Amino acid sequence: MLFLQSFLPICIYFLLIILIIIGIILGMRLIELIDRANNVLDNVETKVNSLNGLFNIIDFTTNKVEGFTARATDLGSKIVKRVLKKKNNNREEDDYE
Numbered sequence: 056m057l058f059l060q061s062f063l064p065i066c067i068y069f070l071l072i073i074l075i076i077i078g079i080i081l082g083m084r085l086i087e088l089i090d091r092a093n094n095v096l097d098n099v100e101t102k103v104n105s106l107n108g109l110f111n112i113i114d115f116t117t118n119k120v121e122g123f124t125a126r127a128t129d130l131g132s133k134i135v136k137r138v139l140k141k142k143n144n145n146r147e148e149d150d151y152e
């Protein structure tokens with residue numbers, strides 16, 4: 056029994072030292088992994104930011120095309136309304152006569 060009282064704390068301390076060493080090694084590898092991930096993310100961010108000009112040009116172009124098509128459809132609908140209004144006015148005048 057005396058043997059176990061002296062041996063078990065030594066065994067537990069030895070296992071705790073091994074566990075702390077493994078934790079330190081894993082922590083260092085995790086820090087390296089996070090540094091690599093940050094480098095990759097920074098690289099991706101710079102590449103995406105380099106495409107912002109292209110995206111702005113595409114956005115500007117689509118806005119202009121949308122504005123042009125909106126004006127064209129408004130003009131077309133006004134022309135159709137005028138034609139239909141003239142036909143309706145002519146029919147109403149024919150009905151009154």
